[in-house]
Amino acid sequence: MNDSNEGGLLVVNEPSDARGDRSTGKLARIKHLLGLDRAIAWTLAGRLWSMGAGVATVLLIAHFLSPAQQGYYYTFSSLVALQVFFELGFSFVVLQLASHERASLTISEHGLIVGDLVSQARLASILQTSLRWYSAMALMMACTLLPAGLYFFRHGDRFSTVSGWRLPWCIMAITASFNLLVDPIFSFLEGCGLVSKVANMRFGQAVLGSLLAWTALVTHHGLFAPPMILLGQIIWGSAWLLRHRTLLLYLARINAQEHKVRWRTEIWPFQWRIAISWLGGYLVFQLFNPVLFAYQGPVAAGRMGMSLTVTGALSTVALAWMNTKSSPFGALVAQKEFEKLDKLFFRTLKQSLLLMVVACASVFSGLLLCSHFFPKLAGRVLSPWAFGLLMLTAIMNHIVFCQALYLRAHKAEPFLVLGICGAIVMVCSTYLLGRFVGVNAVAVGFFVATSIMGPPLTTYIFLKKRAQWHTLSADSPL
Numbered sequence: 001m002n003d004s005n006e007g008g009l010l011v012v013n014e015p016s017d018a019r020g021d022r023s024t025g026k027l028a029r030i031k032h033l034l035g036l037d038r039a040i041a042w043t044l045a046g047r048l049w050s051m052g053a054g055v056a057t058v059l060l061i062a063h064f065l066s067p068a069q070q071g072y073y074y075t076f077s078s079l080v081a082l083q084v085f086f087e088l089g090f091s092f093v094v095l096q097l098a099s100h101e102r103a104s105l106t107i108s109e110h111g112l113i114v115g116d117l118v119s120q121a122r123l124a125s126i127l128q129t130s131l132r133w134y135s136a137m138a139l140m141m142a143c144t145l146l147p148a149g150l151y152f153f154r155h156g157d158r159f160s161t162v163s164g165w166r167l168p169w170c171i172m173a174i175t176a177s178f179n180l181l182v183d184p185i186f187s188f189l190e191g192c193g194l195v196s197k198v199a200n201m202r203f204g205q206a207v208l209g210s211l212l213a214w215t216a217l218v219t220h221h222g223l224f225a226p227p228m229i230l231l232g233q234i235i236w237g238s239a240w241l242l243r244h245r246t247l248l249l250y251l252a253r254i255n256a257q258e259h260k261v262r263w264r265t266e267i268w269p270f271q272w273r274i275a276i277s278w279l280g281g282y283l284v285f286q287l288f289n290p291v292l293f294a295y296q297g298p299v300a301a302g303r304m305g306m307s308l309t310v311t312g313a314l315s316t317v318a319l320a321w322m323n324t325k326s327s328p329f330g331a332l333v334a335q336k337e338f339e340k341l342d343k344l345f346f347r348t349l350k351q352s353l354l355l356m357v358v359a360c361a362s363v364f365s366g367l368l369l370c371s372h373f374f375p376k377l378a379g380r381v382l383s384p385w386a387f388g389l390l391m392l393t394a395i396m397n398h399i400v401f402c403q404a405l406y407l408r409a410h411k412a413e414p415f416l417v418l419g420i421c422g423a424i425v426m427v428c429s430t431y432l433l434g435r436f437v438g439v440n441a442v443a444v445g446f447f448v449a450t451s452i453m454g455p456p457l458t459t460y461i462f463l464k465k466r467a468q469w470h471t472l473s474a475d476s477p478l
Contacts, residue, residue, distance in 0.1 A: 048317060050317075051313040058306060070303075078305070084278045084282045087134075098191025105120065124252070125256035129261065130188060145173045172230065175227050175234060179230055186198050208232035208235060284422060285308075311391060311393075329406060352402065364388055371384055382440060389447040390443055390447070393443075396451065
């Protein structure tokens with residue numbers, strides 16, 4: 001307490017620590033209301049950067065690339081997304097398996113592990129298995145993707161005279177294959193509870209990747225921008241792993257012996273369902289650009305690609321709230337703390353969905369203004385009504401993604417059949433509408449298919465499985 005005598009009156013100054021406590025309390029209430037924690041803050045920082053950088057990239061693409069080059073730019077990324085056929089959803093499985101084993105362990109800031117030796121051995125087995133799997137898959141991806149892309153893009157020459165795409169594509173395929181090798185390590189560390197640290201690292205990846213891509217664009221090497229994004233991620237991620245190698249090296253040296261995780265009985269029964277869902281996800285979300293590129297030309301593919309990039313950026317920001325809960329969800333399931341699990345999930349769902357709706361409404365309003373004042377720039381994306389349908393589709397898919405994340409924390413994939421059916425519908429819709437009608441019709445097909453097979457059916461499955469699994473778990477011993 002500080003006392004002072006001013007004008008003959010004794011003034012008692014409020015303790016500075018009390019003012020600090022009150023400010024801290026207000027800040028804590030705001031964080032609780034928004035659902036912010038350190039992991040979300042760093043994830044959100046990275047995704048806000050990606051969104052802001054995405055706006056800058058869109059403007060640079062519109063300025064430095066022709067509409068046809070824009071089509072090559074976005075189709076590069078769609079073809080690289082074929083890595084899902086090599087990854088087969090294993091990174092998500094790794095995260096969930098690690099989070100369940102980590103529930104019995106304590107991992108220090110410096111990467112030292114304390115706890116049950118069997119859980120340590122099983123955790124080591126998960127890391128070792130994932131490294132073997134992804135080493136083989138990365139090599140196979142490079143040998144497949146590189147020639148396949150050269151063949152595919154060569155046929156785009158009949159629509160335009162774009163040249164100089166071969167070397168950028170070769171770099172893109174190689175860097176994507178290397179990223180496939182290291183990305184699962186980050187998923188493993190997230191499962192180990194290092195969510196905020198990995199989120200911090202991904203923020204650095206996003207910044208460096210964007211800076212390298214912008215450099216390529218402003219120096220008139222625009223088709224090198226997509227591989228530069230991946231190269232930035234590799235450089236930053238590799239440097240980060242070197243600084244956090246203690247835990248990885250310790251686990252890599254453990255001989256799991258009889259405690260190792262069994263692929264046939266513990267991994268594959270979960271992974272094959274995730275793999276099919278992820279393959280279906282590619283067919284739903286990444287098939288647009290290749291089909292439009294092949295049948296409508298790179299200009300149409302570029303308009304769809306830029307539109308999907310904008311809606312995708314909004315989705316990734318909103319999903320930051322939910323994605324950072326993957327590891328805590330898995331740990332709560334392992335501990336059968338279902339009441340805490342539900343409270344955390346539904347609070348996070350409300351927060352992220354509100355953000356998604358507000359963001360989509362703001363961007364759509366901005367597009368309407370842009371169409372009036374900057375029609376040339378607005379012409380690089382879909383027409384406003386088709387873009388609005390993409391926004392509504394993204395909001396519905398956000399609900400589905402959140403529900404899937406919750407259910408997958410139980411090491412199960414109940415959306416398997418629905419995902420297969422949805423993928424079949426979307427493949428037929430995208431192919432027929434993309435080939436015979438046009439780019440706006442593809443957006444309509446996407447919206448209709450999602451409206452029918454999205455939240456109505458997934459919510460029914462979500463409620464049914466949630467009640468079923470929690471009842472069975474409550475009746476079984478810990």
